Amino acid sequence: MRGQTLRPYLLIMPSLAFLLLLFFVPLVQTVALAFSTTTGTGVGNFVQMLDDLDFRDSVRNTFGLVLCVVPLQLLAALGMSMMLRHVRWGRDIILWIWTIPLGISDLAAGLVWLAILTDKGYLNTILFEVGVISGPQSWLTYETPGALFLAILTAEFWRATAIVFVVLVAGVQLIPREYEEAASVFGATAWQRFRRVTLPLLRPSIQTALILRTVLAFEAFAVVLAVGGRNFPVLVSQAYLWQFTNQNYNVAACYAVLVTLVSLAATLVILIALRPRAGESA
Amino acid sequence: MIGSRRVLLISGVLMICAWTLVPIYLVALGGVGGASTIYAWPKPFWPASLSIGNFTAFLQIEGIWAAMLRSVEVAVLCMILSLLLGAPAGYALARFAFRGANLYRLMILMTRAFPVGILALPLAVSFVRLGIYDTVFGVALMHTALALPFAVLVTASLFVGIPRELEEAAWVFGCSGPGAFRRVVMPLAIPGIAATAIFAFVISWNEVFAASVLTVRNKTLTADLLTLLSEAPLQSQLAGGLLLILPSVLFIFFVRRYLFALWGVASR
Amino acid sequence: MADIRIESVTKYYGSQAALRGVSLDVHNGEFVALLGPSGCGKTTLLRAVAGLDRQTNGRIEIGGRDVSDLPPRSRGLAMVFQNYAVFPHLRVRDNIAFGLLMTGTAKDRIERQVARAAALMHIEALLDRYPVQLSGGQRQRVAVARALAVEPAVLLMDEPLSNLDALLRLEMRTELKAVLASARTTTLYVTHDQTEAMGLADRIAIMHEGRIEQIGSPLEIYRQPKSIFVGGFIGNPPMNFLRLPVSGSVVRLGTLILNPPAGINGPVMLGIRPEDLEVAETGAGFAFRVHVPEPLGPHILLTGDVEGQSMRVAVAPDRVMQPGDVVMLRPNTARLSWMNPDTGLALENS
Numbered sequence: 001m002r003g004q005t006l007r008p009y010l011l012i013m014p015s016l017a018f019l020l021l022l023f024f025v026p027l028v029q030t031v032a033l034a035f036s037t038t039t040g041t042g043v044g045n046f047v048q049m050l051d052d053l054d055f056r057d058s059v060r061n062t063f064g065l066v067l068c069v070v071p072l073q074l075l076a077a078l079g080m081s082m083m084l085r086h087v088r089w090g091r092d093i094i095l096w097i098w099t100i101p102l103g104i105s106d107l108a109a110g111l112v113w114l115a116i117l118t119d120k121g122y123l124n125t126i127l128f129e130v131g132v133i134s135g136p137q138s139w140l141t142y143e144t145p146g147a148l149f150l151a152i153l154t155a156e157f158w159r160a161t162a163i164v165f166v167v168l169v170a171g172v173q174l175i176p177r178e179y180e181e182a183a184s185v186f187g188a189t190a191w192q193r194f195r196r197v198t199l200p201l202l203r204p205s206i207q208t209a210l211i212l213r214t215v216l217a218f219e220a221f222a223v224v225l226a227v228g229g230r231n232f233p234v235l236v237s238q239a240y241l242w243q244f245t246n247q248n249y250n251v252a253a254c255y256a257v258l259v260t261l262v263s264l265a266a267t268l269v270i271l272i273a274l275r276p277r278a279g280e281s282a
Numbered sequence: 283m284i285g286s287r288r289v290l291l292i293s294g295v296l297m298i299c300a301w302t303l304v305p306i307y308l309v310a311l312g313g314v315g316g317a318s319t320i321y322a323w324p325k326p327f328w329p330a331s332l333s334i335g336n337f338t339a340f341l342q343i344e345g346i347w348a349a350m351l352r353s354v355e356v357a358v359l360c361m362i363l364s365l366l367l368g369a370p371a372g373y374a375l376a377r378f379a380f381r382g383a384n385l386y387r388l389m390i391l392m393t394r395a396f397p398v399g400i401l402a403l404p405l406a407v408s409f410v411r412l413g414i415y416d417t418v419f420g421v422a423l424m425h426t427a428l429a430l431p432f433a434v435l436v437t438a439s440l441f442v443g444i445p446r447e448l449e450e451a452a453w454v455f456g457c458s459g460p461g462a463f464r465r466v467v468m469p470l471a472i473p474g475i476a477a478t479a480i481f482a483f484v485i486s487w488n489e490v491f492a493a494s495v496l497t498v499r500n501k502t503l504t505a506d507l508l509t510l511l512s513e514a515p516l517q518s519q520l521a522g523g524l525l526l527i528l529p530s531v532l533f534i535f536f537v538r539r540y541l542f543a544l545w546g547v548a549s550r
Numbered sequence: 551m552a553d554i555r556i557e558s559v560t561k562y563y564g565s566q567a568a569l570r571g572v573s574l575d576v577h578n579g580e581f582v583a584l585l586g587p588s589g590c591g592k593t594t595l596l597r598a599v600a601g602l603d604r605q606t607n608g609r610i611e612i613g614g615r616d617v618s619d620l621p622p623r624s625r626g627l628a629m630v631f632q633n634y635a636v637f638p639h640l641r642v643r644d645n646i647a648f649g650l651l652m653t654g655t656a657k658d659r660i661e662r663q664v665a666r667a668a669a670l671m672h673i674e675a676l677l678d679r680y681p682v683q684l685s686g687g688q689r690q691r692v693a694v695a696r697a698l699a700v701e702p703a704v705l706l707m708d709e710p711l712s713n714l715d716a717l718l719r720l721e722m723r724t725e726l727k728a729v730l731a732s733a734r735t736t737t738l739y740v741t742h743d744q745t746e747a748m749g750l751a752d753r754i755a756i757m758h759e760g761r762i763e764q765i766g767s768p769l770e771i772y773r774q775p776k777s778i779f780v781g782g783f784i785g786n787p788p789m790n791f792l793r794l795p796v797s798g799s800v801v802r803l804g805t806l807i808l809n810p811p812a813g814i815n816g817p818v819m820l821g822i823r824p825e826d827l828e829v830a831e832t833g834a835g836f837a838f839r840v841h842v843p844e845p846l847g848p849h850i851l852l853t854g855d856v857e858g859q860s861m862r863v864a865v866a867p868d869r870v871m872q873p874g875d876v877v878m879l880r881p882n883t884a885r886l887s888w889m890n891p892d893t894g895l896a897l898e899n900s
Contacts, residue, residue, distance in 0.1 A: 011374035012386055015367040015434060022405070022427040023393060029404035080298060086291055096538045097299045100306070103530030105488030107504050111523030112309040118516065122308050125325040136323060158305065170542045211394065219397045222490035222504070226511055226519075236400065236491065243403055243495060256400040267395035450602050451635035453622040455700065456652025469639040 030260070033253035045250040049258075052251070058233040064149065065224075065234065066217040066266075069156050073213060074206065076157070077164035081172050082194065095169075102162040109159035110226025114140075117151050117227070142231040152232060155223050160216065164209045171205025172198070207274040214270065215263045235259050306527060312517065313524035344518045349506035350525060352418055353487060356502055359422035360486035361479045364433040367426070369475065372437025377446070393431045401427070402492035409496060416498045424496055425486035432485070433478055440474040441467070477540035480533050487529065552613025552626070552703035552736060553578045554599060559608030561594050561760075568594040569605065570760040579734040582765075583747035586757035587783065592740045593708060595757070599738060600706050601625050613703055623652070628702035630710040634693040636681045642668075642692050643677040649700035667699035670729050687718045694726065698733065705730075707739045711746060723749055744784055748772070756780050775887055778894040781821045787851065790861045792820045793891055803856075804836025806880070810888045811897040818897065821887030824851070824864040827879045835878035838863065843871035 037044040049055060080098060087094060101109070116122045119136040127133045139147040175198065183197045221236040233241075239255035242248045311329055375383060402424055406415060414420035444467055452462035487503075494505040501509065507522040534541070554576040561569040569591045576582045584592040597603040599610055601622035609618045617625045628649060637645050644651075646667055650660045668674045671691040681689055690710065697705055711719045711726075727750050730737060741747050747754045748768040755765040756779075764776040775781035781789035794801045795817050801808045803820070810818050838861065840854045849864040850871060856879075863879060865871075888897040 005380070008374040008378035008380040008383070011370040011378075015371040015430060016386070018367050018430060019389070019393070019427065022423060023396075023398065023401065026401035026404045026408070027396070029408070030401065033404055033407070083291060083294055083298075087295060092538070094295060094299065095541075096535055097302050099538065099541060100302055100531050100534055102541075103484050103488070103534040105490060105504060105526050105530070107490045107507055108309075108488070108523045108526040108530075111507070111519055112305045112527075114516075115309045115312045115520050115523075116305060120321065120323045120325065122325050122327070125323070125327075128324050158301070166541055173542060215395060215397060219399055219491070222508060225508065229512065236397075239400065239403065240491065240494065243406070249403065249407060252403050256397075256403050259397050259400055263397050264395055445633060445635065447631045447633050447635035448637060450600075450622075451629065451631055451637070452648075453602065454600055454627065454629045454706075455649035455696070456623045458621070458623065461652075466637055466639075 027260075030253050030256045033250055034257045036250065045254045048248075048251050049254040052238065054233040054238060058235050058238045061149075061224075061232055062218060062220075062234045062236075062262075065152065065156065065220060066214060069153055069160075070210065070214050070217055072153075072157060073161045073164045074210065076161050077168050077209070080161075080165050081168045082198075084169060085172065099162045099166055101159045102166060104159055105222070106156075106159060106220065107222035107226055109155050110223040113151060113155035113158065113223075114226055140228060140231065148228050148232055152224055152227050155227050156217070156220060159223065160213065163216075164213050167209040167212065168202065168205050171202050171208075174205075175201045203274055203276070207270060210270045210274070211267050214266045218259055218263050218266065235262075306531070309520055309527070310524055312520040314521075344510075344514065344522075346503065346506060346518065346522050346525065349501050349503045352500060353503035355418045356422045356425060356493070357483045357486040359418065360425040360429055361482040363422065363426040364429040364482040365437075365475065365479055368430050368433030368478075369437045371434045372439075373441050375434070375438040376441035377449075390431045390434050398428050399489065399491045402495040405492075406495050415496065416500050418500065421493050421496050421502060422486070424492045425489055426482075428489065428492075429482040429485045433482055436478045436481070437471075437475065440471050440478070443474075444470050474540060477537040480537050484530055484533050488526070553580075554704055554736060554738060555611040555614075556595070556599065557609045557611075559595065559598060559605045559610065561591070561598060561603065562606045567760050569598070571608070572757075572760070572762055573608075574755055574762060574765065576736055576738055579736055581730060581737045581739065581750060581752045583739045583741055583751035583754045584757055585741055585744060585747040585754050585783075586763075588742060590757040591760040592742075592757045596706055596708055596738060596740045599704075600627060600629055625704075626702065627704040627706055628697035628700050629706040630693045630697050630708065632709045632712060634689045634710075634713075636684075636689050636692050636696070638681050640680075641677070642673065642679055642681070642684070645681070645692055646677075646696045646699045648696060653700070663699045663701070667695040670698060671695040671725075687714055687722065690714060690722060694729075698729070698735075702735065705735045705737045707737065709741055710739075712741070712743070719746075726750065744786070756783065758783075773885065774896070775821065776896045778819060778821070778889050781887060781889070785823055787824050787862045787864075789821045789823050789887065790863075791889070792822070792856060792859050792861070793817050794820055804878070805834040806836060808883065808886065814888075814897065817891055819889035819891045821889055822861075822881050823885065824862045825849070826882040826885040827863045827865075828882075829865055829869070830878040830880035833880070835880045837876050838879045840871055840873055840875045840877065842873060 034045055035041050035043070084091070084094070084098075104112075114121075117139055118124075119138050123139075124133060124137055127137075128135070138144065140151055141148070179197050179201065180193050183193045188196065219236055220234060221240065224232055224234050224237055235255055236259060239252045239259070242255065243252035311327075314329065371386075374380070375387060405420075405424055409415035409420045414423070448466050448470070449462050452466045453459070457465060490504040490508060493502045494508050497505050503522065503526060507519065507526065510519055510522065554574075556572060556574040556576075558571045558573050559569055560567065560571050572591070572595055574582070574595075584595060586592050594603065598605045599612075601617065601620060601624075605618070609616055611617065612625055612627065636642075637648065640648070643664060646664045647660050650663055655663070664677070665674070668677055671694055673688065673691045673695060676684060676688060676692070681692070684692065690713075693710065697707075711722055714722060723746060730750075739747070739750060751768060753765060754768055754771050756763045756771065758779050764771060764780050766774075771780065772784055775784065775789065778791060782791070792803070794803060796810060796814050799810070799812065799814070801810055801818065801820065808820070810820075836856055838852070838854050838856050840852050842853045844851045844853070845867060847867065849867055850869060852863045852865060852871060854861060854863070871877075889895065890897055
């Protein structure tokens with residue numbers, strides 16, 4: 001019987017050791033790297049990061065992207081999961097098509113939209129055919145920041161709405177239909193049923209979806225590079241640049257610390273904003 | 283009235299399908315069409331000439347083919363490691379009430395609030411020291427850190443879904459502990475475990491940042507494509523992108539039945 | 551075949567006691583039902599016998615062999631689970647053969663045993679199906695057949711009928727009794743359904759808060775409850791209890807003079823079953839005020855009060871009763887139970 005009490009610990013031990021080595025240790029190392037300078041410990045690297053010409057832009061771009069794309073994705077995913085409830089046939093195939101982007105790398109998504117939005121791309125072809133433009137036109141340069149932002153937003157929206165959708169559909173499936181039926185028996189309209197019954201019951205799923213998506217959106221990197229190249233710096237692409245091109249691991253670590261702190265803060269905000277109310281079981 | 287609503291719903295559903303599929307179709311056009319399609323203006327929306335032979339020959343020249351094989355190796359290794367490390371922990375969470383179980387679960391959930399990929403930065407330094415920088419194994423280790431929490435949570439829910447009574451019945455009717463696991467739990471868990479494995483594969487297959495940071499010469503497909511962005515002609519990029527997308531689409535097809543169960547569980 | 555000997559078994563979950571010293575002998579070939587409300591420890595006791603949970607203290611013998619430290623597979627028993635636990639990935643045939651396969655039985659013998667068990671439970675036609683293709687009742691039959699196929703020394707059943715609908719449960723109960731009677735397998739059967747226990751068991755052990763409150767034949771338990779708990783638990787509706795004062799070693803109820811066991815001072819509890827009361831047209835009796843009459847077919851169930859204490863009575867179905875009616879009742883004095891209101895235990899009739 002002694003073995004019985006030891007067994008679960010033996011079973012979790014490998015994964016625990018692995019995460020310790022490849023999650024906690026690098027986490028500590030990141031912080032250590034960020035604070036270690038040639039003259040000892042200090043905030044010199046952070047000063048260097050702040051002096052980086054692209055720092056302000058990367059902060060603005062990152063936050064702009066996250067704050068625009070995540071709410072849009074939540075709205076779209078909510079709409080999609082509500083639509084799905086009324087689909088009578090072909091549910092299986094529709095689900096598959098709608099979730100395909102879930103399996104697509106952010107780099108691939110960036111390339112997809114690059115093909116569409118480049119000078120001689122498909123968007124310009126359509127615009128040309130309908131007579132809006134007279135020839136190839138560039139949208140993805142630093143001269144057209146608005147269009148570039150929209151392009152990256154579109155690519156990110158196209159790729160990553162599926163994950164929000166899947167989490168919400170999984171949540172909707174957990175809500176017994178009787179609640180909505182009860183509401184409609186008591187005279188609630190479709191909108192009232194959604195607003196007063198479904199949405200509150202869906203709060204735990206919305207919370208999870210938002211946390212997952214927001215943390216990933218702060219990490220957005222390849223999609224940005226593919227569509228915008230160097231013209232649209234974000235925090236993680238700056239970290240990559242410092243690490244790889246400038247070979248300055250310390251400043252790269254500073255960016256990593258910043259991204260980590262921002263992600264944690266966002267998670268905390270979402271957790272608090274959507275916490276279960278007192279007396280409500282989560 | 284009802285009829286018009288129905289029409290509205292159906293057209294909405296179809297529009298979202300098109301929104302998802304048309305971009306993939308267009309990148310496929312660019313990828314398979316070769317240089318002539320890429321520089322055509324205005325662009326044809328239908329393939330002029332389609333040749334897989336050219337496509338693959340071209341991939342080999344660009345070194346994309348080798349990168350893809352490396353990506354497969356990394357993803358398979360990541361899949362195996364995630365399951366080997368994650369499934370036992372999932373079983374422990376599902377079947378044993380032990381001190382620290384909640385703490386462990388919380389820790390696993392907590393990793394979600396961290397941008398784990400970013401940790402490749404300090405790992406690059408450590409990997410150089412350990413001699414696994416720029417290797418398939420090194421990248422696979424990093425990817426396993428990404429996929430492991432997911433594997434733990436999903437397998438835990440899988441094992442919870444297999445009634446304890448079935449295992450007990452096996453014990454009563456003459457099975458030892460491992461025997462019951464092999465004869466009863468495993469056969470029932472296999473489909474879900476396969477789905478988990480596929481997810482681990484896709485997570486690794488799609489990962490860009492860590493793969494780029496941890497490799498220089500032996501690049502995986504995503505890392506290779508990232509460097510091609512500023513160097514290679516557009517058709518190479520699109521061909522690589524297409525190569526990146528195709529397996530994922532197939533995988534999602536195979537695991538679509540598990541998708542919601544997996545994420546429904548992972549969201550608690 | 552074997553007997554089961556349970557000796558002062560306790561089971562603690564942390565500081566929570568689930569079994570507080572249970573001793574029980576199940577004789578060879580006997581059918582004993584463990585009956586009690588949920589949380590009384592009956593399932594814990596069964597699982598300790600099966601070896602699925604280890605008892606904290608005490609010992610368990612099967613066929614004279616101490617099995618306390620043996621894993622379930624070495625105890626020579628079979629079990630029918632509450633949710634059947636029919637393996638979903640195996641055909642019915644392989645489910646029934648499972649136990650025999652594990653013990654390395656020869657192939658032709660396995661085939662014979664499977665055929666025999668399937669015939670006993672009337673599921674020959676289902677042998678090549680998978681469990682998903684079966685109804686709840688059919689799965690139940692497979693679970694029983696799987697247990698019978700190994701010809702176990704001891705058969706354990708954990709609320710096997712509780713997931714069936716009422717009609718099916720009645721049918722299975724009758725069938726189970728016939729099959730088990732011919733097999734003469736020592737059986738320990740957990741249930742919270744008293745009709746099931748009364749109908750199936752040779753003896754019933756009533757469990758309450760981790761102890762066996764009373765053990766005896768169904769009729770014994772019904773007629774001579776050893777405590778207020780047993781009287782109130784067994785019978786539908788349960789036994790009525792009236793708290794009455796003793797004066798001069800007799801108890802007065804209406805115009806009745808009843809004799810409690812000798813040597814009692816202070817109040818006593820008088821237990822009377824609803825069907826042991828009849829309407830007294832003439833002679834001595836006590837007044838009962840009807841609150842709610844419920845015509846149930848075989849009898850009318852009256853809920854009402856006697857001197858402010860509530861009581862249920864079953865009377866002949868041909869009477870017309872209205873709320874507010876007052877009738878005179880007379881108990882069958884041979885069927886009275888006397889209890890100590892403080893200890894809740896029966897007073898011995900001397």
